[in-house]
Amino acid sequence: MNDTALQYVLAATVVLPLLGAAGALLPAPPGLRGRGPDQAVLRHGVTVTGAVLVLAIVLAAGFDHDHPGTMQGTTDLNWIPALRIHLHLGVDGISLPLLVLTALLTFLCALYSYFKMPAGPSPKAFVALLLLLEGGTLATFAVLDLMLFFLAFETVLIPMYFLVARWGGADRERSAMRFIVYTVLGSVIMLLGLLLIGVKAGTFDMVTLASDSAHGARHLSHSTQLVAALAIGLGLAVKTPMWPLHSWLPDAHTAAPTVGSVLLAGVLLKMGTYGLVRIALPMTPSGMHTLAPYLAAFAVVGIVYGSLACLALSRQGNGGDLKRLIAYSSVGHMGFVLLGIASLTTTGVNGALFANIAHGLITGLLFFLVGAVKDRYGSSDLDTLAGRTGAALYGRAPRLGGLLAFAAVASLGLPGLAGFWGEMLSMFGAFDPAAGLSRPAYVTFTAVAAFGTLLTAAYLLAVVRRVCMGDRETAEATPVLADVQSYEFAAWTPLAALTVLAGLWPAVLLGLTEPAVRTLLGGN
Numbered sequence: 001m002n003d004t005a006l007q008y009v010l011a012a013t014v015v016l017p018l019l020g021a022a023g024a025l026l027p028a029p030p031g032l033r034g035r036g037p038d039q040a041v042l043r044h045g046v047t048v049t050g051a052v053l054v055l056a057i058v059l060a061a062g063f064d065h066d067h068p069g070t071m072q073g074t075t076d077l078n079w080i081p082a083l084r085i086h087l088h089l090g091v092d093g094i095s096l097p098l099l100v101l102t103a104l105l106t107f108l109c110a111l112y113s114y115f116k117m118p119a120g121p122s123p124k125a126f127v128a129l130l131l132l133l134e135g136g137t138l139a140t141f142a143v144l145d146l147m148l149f150f151l152a153f154e155t156v157l158i159p160m161y162f163l164v165a166r167w168g169g170a171d172r173e174r175s176a177m178r179f180i181v182y183t184v185l186g187s188v189i190m191l192l193g194l195l196l197i198g199v200k201a202g203t204f205d206m207v208t209l210a211s212d213s214a215h216g217a218r219h220l221s222h223s224t225q226l227v228a229a230l231a232i233g234l235g236l237a238v239k240t241p242m243w244p245l246h247s248w249l250p251d252a253h254t255a256a257p258t259v260g261s262v263l264l265a266g267v268l269l270k271m272g273t274y275g276l277v278r279i280a281l282p283m284t285p286s287g288m289h290t291l292a293p294y295l296a297a298f299a300v301v302g303i304v305y306g307s308l309a310c311l312a313l314s315r316q317g318n319g320g321d322l323k324r325l326i327a328y329s330s331v332g333h334m335g336f337v338l339l340g341i342a343s344l345t346t347t348g349v350n351g352a353l354f355a356n357i358a359h360g361l362i363t364g365l366l367f368f369l370v371g372a373v374k375d376r377y378g379s380s381d382l383d384t385l386a387g388r389t390g391a392a393l394y395g396r397a398p399r400l401g402g403l404l405a406f407a408a409v410a411s412l413g414l415p416g417l418a419g420f421w422g423e424m425l426s427m428f429g430a431f432d433p434a435a436g437l438s439r440p441a442y443v444t445f446t447a448v449a450a451f452g453t454l455l456t457a458a459y460l461l462a463v464v465r466r467v468c469m470g471d472r473e474t475a476e477a478t479p480v481l482a483d484v485q486s487y488e489f490a491a492w493t494p495l496a497a498l499t500v501l502a503g504l505w506p507a508v509l510l511g512l513t514e515p516a517v518r519t520l521l522g523g524n
Helices: 003-024 037-062 095-115 123-142 146-167 172-201 222-239 248-255 258-283 285-314 322-342 346-377 382-386 398-411 418-431 439-468 472-477 486-504 507-522
Strands: 072-080 085-091
Touching (some): 003 123, 037 123, 095 346, 123 258, 146 172, 258 285, 258 322, 285 439, 322 382, 322 418, 346 382, 346 398, 346 507, 382 439, 398 486, 418 486
16 A cells, blocks of 8 residues: 555544544434434444444555554644644554554444443443544554644543543542543643653654654753653653552542443553653653663562552452452553563563553453453452352353453463563563663562562462352352353454464564664664
8 A cells, every 4th residue: 555545544544533423422314223312323333433443454454564663654734833733643563553452442342332331321422432532542643743642642531531430330430530630630741841842852743853853852951851751751651550650540440331441451551651652762862761760660669569459459358349450450561561661672662562552452351351240240349259169150151251261361471372472571671771771770670570470470360260260069059140242252352362363473563563663762
């Protein structure tokens, strides 16, 4: 596919969800109402997200895989000349996998919601917010102007707030308010860093700023880079989230509806780490070199802290909630992503990007499965589910139990599945960090992270034991649950299949990211 055609496909991929969000608020045409307006608007959501997924697949197929380090399908229009803001879009080997992941997860959430709409207000608003969230996320990964990046980044916060506050569970309004307060405060700090770079360098164009040209941000003074890296890093660390800025996440996940949790973990958290790779690393290399050891230290503390919190939640009698447990596991898994970025090496950053995609697939699947367990049992509380002898899900709903066990072992990093490669490469990068970083300190960080993988295995196997297993008397004495339904199978199978594919064939993803990472780190 030539670059002009790719340009139109990328633009359509970003714009279509926004148009679809506006269309969802309009009355359905008489011939398309189906059984009623609610069904019509839910079908509209499936249709639009399905079309966006097709466009994303066409984009991936037409992408020049021989030159993934080059921006492709670029659109560059002078939007606000007085502020030097350009409507600049493009895709490379770093952003392409995230665009496809976003389109896939949003389509699966729309499909799942068509059959299992969360309790709450009108489906019109739900579908419009879902499409607005998709459009904002896709724009975040596609724009190449710092101010547009900030606008797209902020666009995502509003629909997620309302999805939690209006369609969530218990304590939803407080959790949604905590989410918006944390993320908006982080965004304000990030904006100051973005403005500092743009004003000092004389441009907001991300490609120019990452280059070695006269306007490249890497030519800024060390103090300017350090302040900018600190501000941008803090803002993005809230969204990632990095310990100790993570406390909004467990509440938001626990209160969010199933599809809200899937998108929050599978897509929104990736915006933070993407920003670090796309903006902080290439534009403030001197500042990031100074801050990298601190970032690595916070990352490994997050790995251990998240794992210990999950271990505590998984113990009998502690009243642990499955959704809350998976939320804390995300703190640990994203710690590996941050550790890879903090190594400032090609190996580590590639591992971070791989772990990003793997986490989106596996944790998205886990939240789908936990949502299904909650629907069947009426609770996601571990003590309520398992009692003293285990929930015996293998016996009561064997396919659901098998999928939950599969997702758990994928999350703990079993070799041959997607979760293994990202964490391994992140630790390899940290074991031999970039020149000028303390090798003994990073070897220590690697050892702590490796210990975190053991803790991860401990709590996930404890969950499998308590939820999936149980004595024969328990299984026979309790009624058989509805096993995996056809719509659930359709929504979950792609995630399970891609988890296996990425684990067995990691070169598909690494072949895209590796040249692009070398270009960013090298400034070519």
